[in-house]
Amino acid sequence: MPGEIAVLVNPAARGGRSRGLLAPVLTRLRQGGAEVSVIMGESAADTLERACTVVAEDPAALVAFGGDGLVHLAVQAVAGTGVPLGVIPAGTGNDIAGALGVPAKNTLAAADLVLGGRVRTIDAAKIGRDEWFAGVVCCGFDSRVNERANRMTWPPGMAKYLVALAGELSSFRPIPFRLDLDGEVIEREAMLVAVGNTASYGAGMRVCPDALPDDGLLDVTILGAVPKSEFLRLFPRVYKGSHVTHPSVTVRRARRITLEAPGVTAYADGERIGPTPLTCEIVPGALRVLV
Incomplete structure (x- = not known):
């Protein structure tokens, strides 16, 4: 070039x-x-x-x-x-x-x-009026693990997140979410909600495995309330994306999603965004990327 x-x-x-x-x-x-x-x-x-x-x-x-x-x-x-x-x-x-x-x-x-x-045009999404994201927004257990890991100085790298995951799991309780997906309202307790323009986050966790960055839609994965023992059995499946077949997992697609959950801080592309409520909206063709 x-x-x-x-x-x-x-x-x-x-x-x-x-x-x-x-x-x-x-x-x-x-x-x-x-x-x-x-x-x-x-x-x-x-x-x-x-x-x-x-x-x-x-x-x-x-x-x-x-x-x-x-x-x-x-x-x-x-x-x-x-x-x-x-x-x-x-x-x-x-x-x-x-x-x-x-x-x-x-x-x-x-x-x-x-x-x-070689340039490919893909979508990006906005959170509110000013913040863009290209990958995944996470809210719930996963974002609380991020919060805990960011307060830790040891161990380094991905090991820090595994330690934070274990620590968060010991005290975590399902969270009451309210979601508005293009006007469809869903209210339920959930372990986490992820909004994906692309499929994965956290170094390979395919939380929204069918998300496409150029379809004009955001994928929404909702993991409903499950016992901790079931969550531990389900969690490894996220690396292959097979968790979406579990009966406690709901997948939706929408252009505009508003999330509300008490005491939950959202992360986008691994970066801290802030507390909910927040609104994510897809902007088709907003990014030109070299591929």
Whole structure:
């Protein structure tokens, strides 16, 4: 891909272990004829401001070098602009990259994919008026695990989430949800509700296994109240997506979803959004991505 490529970098990705992967990626992009600049802010807000400034100058692409959290930030800058988004997965969770067919374990192959310049138009979704997401919004048990894990300093990586999961399970109780799906209201106790533009989150959990990022719809997975013993038996099935056949799981599709649940904080693409209620609405064709 000729022209300017702006590479958005998260130096803390994989606990800082991704730094050694960056230089070879930049070299590969420059050898491919691209003019490359690097964006690395002092905070998430500073990084986003810098990314928006670069996108306003209409580069050939904005490339996120990191995990789903950095992709989420990049989506805030490029959604609706026409500037293509590239992803070079270098984080703990790389689910959005996986949904786009980007190789998750080979950053140089991902860089070659960026250089190839093949653009696909996909949907994105908005939470309220200002926040975009490309992957999955989670509310309930999974978001509470995220909250607990984010307060922990040890162990590193995915192990932290497994420890948080065990800790949260000991005290968790089903949550009363109220959902409005394009006017259809569902009120029920549930373990969790996930709203997916793509299929997976949490490094491979296919919570919305049939979600497609270009069908103009959001998939909604509702795991109803089940005993903890049943939840433990059901949970491993999320990695294959076979949990959706369980009688306590309901799947719906809608363009606009409003979620209400007391004491629940929502996460989108692994990033903390805030307490419910919140409304998610699909915006067809809002993203151009390099695939």
